[in-house]
Amino acid sequence: MIFLKDVNKMFLSGILLILAVSGGFFCLSKFALAIEDEDKGDAVLYEKYEKYRKYEKYKKYKKYKKYKKKYGFSSSSQRREYKQAYKNYKKYKKQPSKYRQYAGLKKKYKRYKKYRKYVRPYKKYKKYRKYRKYNKKRYAKYGTWENKEGWLRHKNKKQQTEADLGGGNLGPNITVGLFRFSKDDLRGSAFRVRANKEYLIRDIDGRELGRVSADTETRVKYSKGGKLKINGSIEEVIVDREVRFEAIDSNETEQIFEVVSPGIICYSDNCNFYRGELKLRYSPESKKIWLINNLPLEQYVWGMGEITGSGDKDYNDVMTTAYRTYGYWKIKYSTKYASEGFKVNATPGNQLYFGYSWEDRHQRIKEAAQRTRGKIVMYEDRIAIVPYSSWTDGRTRSWKERWGSDNYPWCQSVKDDYGKHPSKKTKQLEAEGNHMVGLSAHGALHLADEKDWDYEKILKYYLKDIKIKGVY
Amino acid sequence: MSEKGVGGEGLIIQGVKKMKNVFLKVVIWGGVLIGFIYAGFYLWQHRYEYFFQGRDIPTVDQQKEASESDTEEGGVVDDDEGEDMDVDEETDNVVKDDGEYFVPTITKADCEQECNNRKSVAIEYNYCREICGLNEIKDNQSGEEDEGVEDCDDIDDNFEEDVCWKTKAIREKNDKYCDEIYSEELSKVCHDRVLEEIMN
Secondary structure, X not given: OHHHHHHHHHHHHHHHHHHXXXXXHHHHHHHHHHHHHHHHHHHHHHHHHHHHHHHHHHHHHHHHHHHHHHHOOOOXXXXXXXXXXXXXXXXXXXXXXXXHHHHHHHHHHHHHHHHHHHHHHHHHHHHHHHHHHHOOHHHHHHOOHHHHHHHHXXXXXXXXXXXXXXXXXXXXXEEEEEEEEOOOHHHHOOEEEEEOOOEEEEEOOOOEEEEEOOOOOEXXXXXXXXXXXXXXXXXXXXXXXXXEEEEOOOOOOOXXXXXXXXXXXXXXXXXXXXXXXXXXXXXXXXXXXXXXXXXXXXXXXXXXXXXXXXXXXXXXXXHHXXXXXXXXXXXXXXOOOHHHOOOEEOOOOOOOEOOHHHHHHOHHHHHHHHHOXXXXXXXOOEEOOOOEEOOEOOEOEOHHHHHOOOOOOOOOOOEOHHHEOXXXXXXXXXXXXXXXXXXXXXXXXXXXXXXXXXXXXXXHHHOOOOEEEXXX | OOHHHHHHHHHHHHHHHHHHHHHHHHHHHXXXXXXXXXXXXXXXXXXXXXXXXXXXXXXXXXXHHHHHHOHHHOOOOOOOOOXXXXXXXXXXXXXXXXXXXXXXXXXXXXXHOOOHHHOOXXXXXXXXXXXXOOOOOOOOOOOOOOOOOHHHHOOOOHHHHHHHHHHHHHHHOOHHHHHHOOOHHHHHHHHHXXXXXXXX
16 A cells, blocks of 8 residues: 555656656747747837837927027028128127127127027938938837847847958958159150069050060050050050059969159158059049059058068057058048049058068068958947057047047057157157057057067057957 | 565665655755746746836937947937927928938949949939049138038038038048038948048
């Protein structure tokens, strides 16, 4: 009997155990499903919160409309009239005896003052008129924490990286403005070029003008009306605006062009040799002719003239990474030289670039570039452009402190004992072009050399919350 | 049945009893634990219902973090709490003063062709050239100091006004003017261009 009793209890225990285990499985499966649901749910929350944001924006537009109705003007000519009256009355207020004739403008002055106070600050919201369809009371309820959290999660998930240019082993191509010629420069003497291998000449539309054997010189002169005259290696031909010099094989990475042109001002001893492609391009906007180098980003980094490569290995890694990041950003976003046909120029205004001769004589730069190949500085999904200065006064400056904008949060002020100039004062350093924002070159050099910091640690010290990302 | 046999059976029963106790403890404590996990998970899953019920709905302006992630609004605090709600209000038809104009999508290919493919429609062509940065930014010829934002404000044409803000931002190396631009794409181009000027 005792045995049977125990068997019964065991049976009951077994059933309980089975129930508990299956309950556990049930909970786990619910948990997994809930996580999956949360993923799908975030998209819904995102949509809801977006509606709420647009609803709020439209509210701002309504405020602008309200003030405009109350304090605005019926026409722009009336506004200009009142504006002038406002200015004149201000003059009267400053010097009543001199501007007595404006004394009667007080009413208009007051009227325009109200416009300045109430309408102008809200004008920026006028663009939110486009959200008028979101002016629905129910959207106000979507501004909950839950929706906001889902919105943030979904936003972060769907946000695509800015670093999406692709490129092969050597990265995407960059166009570098090397030298600028006036029309007269190339009327008198010819621009001359040759290469270590056979090369192609093309016009602006990509039409082949000729194939030229190695070491054979091609000459280009400015003709008139934005045209260029080419001869020497090929039968004389006049082309519209642009002439290109390229390798026969587009995969050729060992093609070196030599520019044998007089009047080129170099920042280094020898800056006449370039990898990649060259082109001469006349810009109708500036009326100048630019010599442009088109080459992969990595090869551009190999020719960087900002350092000599003689410093610590990690310092070289820091500098090549910063240099590459700037180049990458320029490829993607630069419009400054769009009318001239390139992305970055080779002068200290942008980044010094000397080309192949420099690369050949400063192999440690190339080694650093190869160690950090494809790596750029990122802040969240943004390309974190890295400003750098040679020296600081013992502290770097935040972007906001120096240039006012808070759009670049990775540039914050940090202590920089190692980058502090031994004798020069702040004003002197600033006058010499040290903005002291971002990276401190001498600070980085000493941290690498004396503190033995690796390049990532140095970059992360000077740039807040960044990460180093390989983008090709 | 021999004594030896009975004695052996007793040992088995004792063993079973011991096992049963351990077993029951495991089952009970396991059940309690699972119950807690499930309850915790349930609360976590429905945290908003329980934790926020009965409270005021928090808004963007009450949320510091939101303003950090919302770059479009540029930190302007301007809520109109007391304003009457116009449900489904259809706004008036004044377009001229509301900043809008037709904004075409400009691609990399457009820029590579220097916008010549858009020459047939003047506004598209001009807009395209602005996006691609093909129009030169001229220096301030008048030599007069820009007065606040009034100069751009006075322009009636909305696209021209946007171009004015962009030019002003670049000349003064101050990207706050870029926020005045209606076209979001042009505003982004403006910000990047100011960055180039600053870094130059």
